[in-house]
Amino acid sequence: MKRREFLSATAGAAWLPGAYAQPKTRRVGLIGSGWYGKCDLLRLIQVEPVEVVSLCDVDKRMLKEAGEIVASRQASKQQPRLHADYREMLKEKDLDIVIVATPDHWHALPMIEAVKAGADVYVQKPISVDIAEGQAMLEAARKYKRVVQVGTQRRSTPHLMEAREQILKQDKLGKIGLVEIYCYYHMRARTNPPDTAPPDYLDYEMWTGPAPMRPYNELVHPRRWRAFMEYGNGIMGDMCIHMLDMVRWMLDLGWPKRVSSAGGILVEKSSKANISDTQSATFDFGDLQVVWQHRTYGHPPDPKYPWGATFYGDKGTLKASVMSYDFAPMEKGGQAIHKDVTYELEQYPEDKTEKDLERHVAPAIRVHMKDFLAAIDKRSRPVADIEQGHISTASCILANMSMQLGRTLAWDEAKGRILGDEEANKLLRRPYRKPWAHPEPGKV
Numbered sequence: 001m002k003r004r005e006f007l008s009a010t011a012g013a014a015w016l017p018g019a020y021a022q023p024k025t026r027r028v029g030l031i032g033s034g035w036y037g038k039c040d041l042l043r044l045i046q047v048e049p050v051e052v053v054s055l056c057d058v059d060k061r062m063l064k065e066a067g068e069i070v071a072s073r074q075a076s077k078q079q080p081r082l083h084a085d086y087r088e089m090l091k092e093k094d095l096d097i098v099i100v101a102t103p104d105h106w107h108a109l110p111m112i113e114a115v116k117a118g119a120d121v122y123v124q125k126p127i128s129v130d131i132a133e134g135q136a137m138l139e140a141a142r143k144y145k146r147v148v149q150v151g152t153q154r155r156s157t158p159h160l161m162e163a164r165e166q167i168l169k170q171d172k173l174g175k176i177g178l179v180e181i182y183c184y185y186h187m188r189a190r191t192n193p194p195d196t197a198p199p200d201y202l203d204y205e206m207w208t209g210p211a212p213m214r215p216y217n218e219l220v221h222p223r224r225w226r227a228f229m230e231y232g233n234g235i236m237g238d239m240c241i242h243m244l245d246m247v248r249w250m251l252d253l254g255w256p257k258r259v260s261s262a263g264g265i266l267v268e269k270s271s272k273a274n275i276s277d278t279q280s281a282t283f284d285f286g287d288l289q290v291v292w293q294h295r296t297y298g299h300p301p302d303p304k305y306p307w308g309a310t311f312y313g314d315k316g317t318l319k320a321s322v323m324s325y326d327f328a329p330m331e332k333g334g335q336a337i338h339k340d341v342t343y344e345l346e347q348y349p350e351d352k353t354e355k356d357l358e359r360h361v362a363p364a365i366r367v368h369m370k371d372f373l374a375a376i377d378k379r380s381r382p383v384a385d386i387e388q389g390h391i392s393t394a395s396c397i398l399a400n401m402s403m404q405l406g407r408t409l410a411w412d413e414a415k416g417r418i419l420g421d422e423e424a425n426k427l428l429r430r431p432y433r434k435p436w437a438h439p440e441p442g443k444v
Contacts, residue, residue, distance in 0.1 A: 031089070050097070098119040098120075111137055115148070126233060127386065150388065159324065163320055177287070181310075184300035184307070195216060196217070211230045248388070268296060316329040
């Protein structure tokens with residue numbers, strides 16, 4: 001066959017139903033190349049042969065290390081471009097997918113700019129540090145018709161998916177009136193190191209970005225910025241969001257009608273950390289109460305479930321966590337059910353040696369990434385769509401606002417405001433440090 005005839009034949013075959021066509025390799029960029037940024041990106045590489053073309057971080061050492069790791073793990077063995085400013089990275093407009101895995105105070109602006117640049121986005125939880133940011137992020141995703149998956153991967157955790165289908169959907173709990181969610185990890189910083197000059201490999205001005213400028217302290221970077229309310233929403237925004245989102249997904253819940261919370265720094269008063277060490281919150285869904293509690297000292301009530309959820313129904317009780325679930329029926333002689341977390345260390349041997357990887361969470365991230373990719377292909381809503389992430393994030397922020405103000409807050413879902421409380425509504429938007437401008441709902 002002559003070359004012209006061959007090209008003509010193969011061109012025609014591409015239009016035939018079922019004809020083979022080489023799928024386009026998705027081009028990926030990562031903003032925030034620290035701990036969880038690498039965890040998310042490397043799981044994506046495991047489930048699809050993407051090409052990671054760009055990495056961005058304000059820490060030169062972290063960025064260089066991530067570039068080397070990615071080059072060793074992706075099929076092409078190519079070194080990604082390295083950027084210190086996400087705006088320069090997105091200016092290329094050559095990315096199909098952007099992962100945003102920065103500290104919480106840096107989620108909103110990069111995510112909005114990424115969807116404007118035409119990328120679908122995987123953004124870490126909580127999606128925002130204030131509610132107005134989340135509203136603008138949701139609006140941007142819809143306006144630019146982008147798929148946005150939030151890193152609330154309990155929705156993709158295999159044993160929790162099983163519990164949802166086999167226990168809750170099969171009505172094994174009966175009528176549920178109360179769900180307790182909780183975290184008893186000793187995860188709050190307890191030390192009080194002196195402030196110092198930032199290290200020369202970190203652009204601390206850019207790292208701080210729109211957040212208030214604090215003197216640099218070793219507690220801030222890397223990873224321990226969660227000790228400060230300037231950059232996030234404390235344990236409520238870090239750990240409660242996962243369990244609240246899991247409960248909402250398992251029970252098909254929307255917005256809570258009212259949120260109340262109390263607590264503060266009641267025990268660990270000597271640390272520089274300014275997040276609460278003790279906090280309880282009630283998310284009122286009408287005929288269902290979801291009650292959160294965290295404390296960073298003492299023993300958990302159940303050592304097997306230091307971070308999880310307990311569903312109480314009139315037919316039985318379900319305990320669920322990242323590590324397992326346990327169903328106990330009320331009926332005498334009924335069958336209890338236990339299931340442990342799924343590990344995939346043999347299927348994905350990289351998991352065995354990857355630094356700082358939560359090996360029990362890796363399978364969930366992979367399922368979450370597969371769901372994200374399927375939604376991109378179908379142009380549909382992923383399991384942890386940005387709207388679901390916004391509801392769970394905003395609910396936790398409302399709890400912190402309630403604790404701060406000392407009163408219950410009633411949420412108007414339609415208007416996106418707190419009912420009858422203008423003082424509280426002023427807290428829906430945090431002030432941004434200049435020259436950064438807060439994203440405004442209605443103007444994205």
